[in-house]
Amino acid sequence: MEDQVATASCMAACPVQTDTRRYVELITQGKYEEALEFLLDANPFSSVCGRICHHPCEQQCRRSKVDAPVGLRMLKRFVVENTREYRLLRRKWIEPSREEKVAIIGSGPAGLTAAYDLAKLGFGAVVYEKNDLPGGMLGTAIPRYRLPWAVLKEDIDDILSLGVDVRTGYEIGAGIGINELREAGYAAILIATGLSESRTLGIPGIDSEGVLLAIPFLRTVAGGRGASLGERVVVIGGGNVAIDVARCARRLGVEKVTLVSLESWEEMPAWKWEIEETVQEGVEIQNSWGPRSVFTEDGVVRGLELKRCTAVFDEAGRFNPSFDEGDVSTLLADNIIIAIGQWSDLTCIEGSAVKAARDRLEYEPETLTTTEEGVFACGEVVTGPGAAVEAVRDGHRAAKAIVHYLDTGELLSQPVTKPPCLGDIPLDTAKKIKQRAPVIPELAPADARVRDFSEIERGFTEAEALAEAKRCLACTTGALADEEKCAGCLTCVRICPFGVATVEETAAMPQELCQACGLCAAECPAAAIALKRFGTNRMREEIEGLFAGIGMREDIHPLIVSYCCLFEVTSRKLVRSEPSDAARTGVARVMVPCVARLSVVDILAPFELGADCVVIISCTEGDCLYPTAEERLSARVRRAKSILDEIGLGGERIDHWRTERSAEVSWSAFWELSKRKLRALGG
Amino acid sequence: MIVGERKPLLELKGFIEDYRKVLIVGCGTCATVCFAGGESEVKVLGSALRIAFLREGKEREILEDCVTRQCEPEFVDKVTQRVADEKIEAVLSLACGVGVNFVAEKLEEVPVFPGINTKFFGATVEPGVWVEMCAGCGNCILHLTGGICPVARCSKSILNGPCGGSSDGKCEISPDVDCAWALIIKRMKKLGTLDHLSKMIEPRDWSTSLHGGPRRVVHEELKPVQAGREQD
Numbered sequence: 050m051e052d053q054v055a056t057a058s059c060m061a062a063c064p065v066q067t068d069t070r071r072y073v074e075l076i077t078q079g080k081y082e083e084a085l086e087f088l089l090d091a092n093p094f095s096s097v098c099g100r101i102c103h104h105p106c107e108q109q110c111r112r113s114k115v116d117a118p119v120g121l122r123m124l125k126r127f128v129v130e131n132t133r134e135y136r137l138l139r140r141k142w143i144e145p146s147r148e149e150k151v152a153i154i155g156s157g158p159a160g161l162t163a164a165y166d167l168a169k170l171g172f173g174a175v176v177y178e179k180n181d182l183p184g185g186m187l188g189t190a191i192p193r194y195r196l197p198w199a200v201l202k203e204d205i206d207d208i209l210s211l212g213v214d215v216r217t218g219y220e221i222g223a224g225i226g227i228n229e230l231r232e233a234g235y236a237a238i239l240i241a242t243g244l245s246e247s248r249t250l251g252i253p254g255i256d257s258e259g260v261l262l263a264i265p266f267l268r269t270v271a272g273g274r275g276a277s278l279g280e281r282v283v284v285i286g287g288g289n290v291a292i293d294v295a296r297c298a299r300r301l302g303v304e305k306v307t308l309v310s311l312e313s314w315e316e317m318p319a320w321k322w323e324i325e326e327t328v329q330e331g332v333e334i335q336n337s338w339g340p341r342s343v344f345t346e347d348g349v350v351r352g353l354e355l356k357r358c359t360a361v362f363d364e365a366g367r368f369n370p371s372f373d374e375g376d377v378s379t380l381l382a383d384n385i386i387i388a389i390g391q392w393s394d395l396t397c398i399e400g401s402a403v404k405a406a407r408d409r410l411e412y413e414p415e416t417l418t419t420t421e422e423g424v425f426a427c428g429e430v431v432t433g434p435g436a437a438v439e440a441v442r443d444g445h446r447a448a449k450a451i452v453h454y455l456d457t458g459e460l461l462s463q464p465v466t467k468p469p470c471l472g473d474i475p476l477d478t479a480k481k482i483k484q485r486a487p488v489i490p491e492l493a494p495a496d497a498r499v500r501d502f503s504e505i506e507r508g509f510t511e512a513e514a515l516a517e518a519k520r521c522l523a524c525t526t527g528a529l530a531d532e533e534k535c536a537g538c539l540t541c542v543r544i545c546p547f548g549v550a551t552v553e554e555t556a557a558m559p560q561e562l563c564q565a566c567g568l569c570a571a572e573c574p575a576a577a578i579a580l581k582r583f584g585t586n587r588m589r590e591e592i593e594g595l596f597a598g599i600g601m602r603e604d605i606h607p608l609i610v611s612y613c614c615l616f617e618v619t620s621r622k623l624v625r626s627e628p629s630d631a632a633r634t635g636v637a638r639v640m641v642p643c644v645a646r647l648s649v650v651d652i653l654a655p656f657e658l659g660a661d662c663v664v665i666i667s668c669t670e671g672d673c674l675y676p677t678a679e680e681r682l683s684a685r686v687r688r689a690k691s692i693l694d695e696i697g698l699g700g701e702r703i704d705h706w707r708t709e710r711s712a713e714v715s716w717s718a719f720w721e722l723s724k725r726k727l728r729a730l731g732g
Numbered sequence: 733m734i735v736g737e738r739k740p741l742l743e744l745k746g747f748i749e750d751y752r753k754v755l756i757v758g759c760g761t762c763a764t765v766c767f768a769g770g771e772s773e774v775k776v777l778g779s780a781l782r783i784a785f786l787r788e789g790k791e792r793e794i795l796e797d798c799v800t801r802q803c804e805p806e807f808v809d810k811v812t813q814r815v816a817d818e819k820i821e822a823v824l825s826l827a828c829g830v831g832v833n834f835v836a837e838k839l840e841e842v843p844v845f846p847g848i849n850t851k852f853f854g855a856t857v858e859p860g861v862w863v864e865m866c867a868g869c870g871n872c873i874l875h876l877t878g879g880i881c882p883v884a885r886c887s888k889s890i891l892n893g894p895c896g897g898s899s900d901g902k903c904e905i906s907p908d909v910d911c912a913w914a915l916i917i918k919r920m921k922k923l924g925t926l927d928h929l930s931k932m933i934e935p936r937d938w939s940t941s942l943h944g945g946p947r948r949v950v951h952e953e954l955k956p957v958q959a960g961r962e963q964d
Binding site: 575 | 740741742745760761764765767770771772773775776779780781782783784786787798856859
């Protein structure tokens with residue numbers, strides 16, 4: 050069933066609109082490989098984004114109003130970390146099926162994403178990279194403690210494996226330029242060179258020895274070549290690059306690192322969590338100061354004079370800082386590193402008809418075209434600074450624009466629109482949702498972190514990932530009432546633990562409020578409620594599938610169908626249910642995302658299909674995600690038992706257990722107890 | 733609504749024991765709302781019967797269906813058509829007695845068995861609890877009794893109560909049963925019309941109830957108009 054309402058907030062917030070709910074659901078189902086397929090489909094830089102994405106999905110996660118957002122970035126990381134072998138096996142060279150070749154200048158996330166899409170569609174894609182390593186800033190500037198090279202390489206190797214040809218150390222410009230590329234037969238050219246050069250400051254003393262620029266410094270550090278710094282380092286800038294520089298300086302052994310930011314603490318453009326981690330690592334942050342001059346001794350830096358910044362933006366909201374020249378301060382420094390922004394190196398357009406105004410390409414944002422036909426542009430070179438995932442989005446858009454152009458000779462207009470978003474969960478509903486603390490692996494202690502460039506954050510364990518995935522509210526994947534069948538009996542309204550269902554003439558469960566517990570569907574006397582996830586026929590289909598796979602099931606006595614709460618497992622060993630397991634153990638497991646959605650019919654169905662016993666295993670007592678669900682299920686179990694009693698089969702053939710500690714610890718014991726009881730009953 | 737309750741399973745099993753192909757038909761209105769015979773109950777019953785026959789090694793085909801109302805010809809036509817098309821041998825109706833009658837009339841040669849006991853006209857006093865409130869006597873006197881029906885709700889259906897069996901607002905038949913006359917008095921006190929009760933309610937003409945034979949309501953304006961006939 051398709052969503053009929055606004056896009057889930059997490060998905061709407063994601064620049065590439067990854068359906069986060071779907072991969073989280075796949076994790077809960079133990080389908081990590083499918084989750085990877087799903088992730089890579091939306092984003093070839095999934096390994097990278099699992100590490101460094103600024104995760105707007107989490108910032109918009111509706112669970113924030115209940116307790117804390119779901120750790121979506123870490124769940125993505127979990128998927129890529131736990132599917133490495135599969136990822137190698139799935140790689141497939143794609144023989145170009147199209148004659149047209151596309152040249153891409155720049156191998157950052159934008160350029161490589163475009164190449165990935167083009168290669169998948171059968172176009173030959175050749176990527177020219179002026180540096181020795183592919184990946185753009187990801188490969189050459191992002192510090193390794195945030196993004197280990199091996200992680201980036203997973204994504205890049207995947208892209209290369211399709212047949213994308215990346216030529217590193219190959220600068221497009223004066224020698225071989227755009228004109229020459231065209232002459233070489235490229236049908237389209239994409240400029241995705243990013244913002245690779247650091248801006249500097251026009252203040253006295255800036256050319257002194259010991260003054261460094263952020264990007265060259267980060268390149269040196271990321272290249273593992275170290276950098277010789279003095280005892281005191283001042284970093285100028287308040288953005289993420291400045292933060293990277295300051296933290297790298299600490300890791301290079303500098304004891305006193307001071308970051309000077311024009312912006313106040315609240316205004317700093319760096320991500321708040323990164324600022325906090327930076328402070329933990331012993332970096333001092335001085336806010337609302339601007340650089341006035343570098344003071345030197347014999348041409349060598351000795352310090353920085355600062356002036357008070359009274360406002361960063363003018364009344365129109367533009368960046369236009371004002372200062373109080375009378376309020377000054379000084380900082381001693383052996384090195385000053387400038388991290389105030391980047392500009393584009395536009396060498397590649399020299400000699401071509403592609404125009405640039407100042408250091409920006411002239412560009413049409415909806416068609417991604419430059420002033421020369423057949424030459425497109427995307428990514429930070431045209432958008433200005435952005436996040437990696439935004440570059441991935443731009444790469445996708447560029448590939449789409451180029452493919453359309455090559456197919457039709459026409460330009461494709463892709464308006465930049467934001468999908469309608471669900472917005473926050475209303476407080477009334479949020480209050481009714483049970484709180485559940487997020488799983489947040491602790492970072493390494495700050496003093497250990499600054500010792501080297503080792504990665505500072507560990508990934509989720511499987512148990513942690515499954516516990517965190519369970520927290521997803523699965524927004525907009527809930528119940529749907531069938532108006533034709535609905536008798537307007539109000540049962541859903543009376544049963545809904547979140548007060549969401551309404552009946553005017555017929556029932557309605559507003560998708561933006563429904564919590565997808567399935568209780569209404571289990572109780573509806575008209576069978577008029579469908580569930581978008583794990584539909585009401587699913588239980589029976591799963592049993593039929595398992596039984597069909599068992600073969601001679603008459604030989605298996607007793608044969609148990611066990612409906613188990615999917616959310617209680619701590620590894621996927623129990624999540625997957627195979628006929629061979631059922632044949633070997635005599636227990637056919639049906640994993641249900643909350644067994645409280647089992648209807649009386651679901652509980653009876655296994656007996657019709659030939660089972661001797663039904664064992665329902667719900668969550669640990671009191672631990673159900675959904676209020677009242679445990680009591681509702683118990684009542685339905687009692688009813689099913691009474692029906693078996695009535696027809697003489699005996700209600701004792703239905704057992705209802707509650708998980709103790711975890712599935713792995715307690716479930717086998719429950720099945721064994723049920724088997725013993727059945728044997729005593731005579732099978 | 734009309735409130736019913738499913739018959740015991742073994743009784744139902746007994747009805748259909750001798751038929752190989754049986755259709756259970758639910759009713760999507762009253763029987764659904766009172767959890768006696770909606771689509772879900774059809775499924776539960778179907779499942780229970782299949783399990784019961786399976787246990788005895790008897791091959792029975794139990795089919796399931798549910799229509800909007802079994803008391804309307806257009807809806808019932810679908811059932812009769814299916815019965816004919818699929819050569820169904822017997823029908824188990826989970827509608828109230830009206831539906832059973834109506835389907836039985838339409839299915840001339842195929843037996844129709846009642847799946848539920850039709851109990852009363854009642855209301856949902858709390859989720860899962862239905863209480864009788866109307867006896868369908870055909871001559872309503874609720875305007876005289878504060879909107880509370882002594883015919884349906886007084887155990888003796890007396891028109892000038894309460895009787896000596898009323899105690900603390902309860903009827904002598906059970907402490908769970910409210911005395912209708914106690915309710916009437918309480919309600920009329922609130923309405924300020926208690927004095928109306930000083931006037932005796934005259935003995936009733938019960939011919940409007942079942943004492944006058946099967947009842948019928950006719951709306952002339954709704955009767956079918958033959959195609960081609962000129963309008964007045």
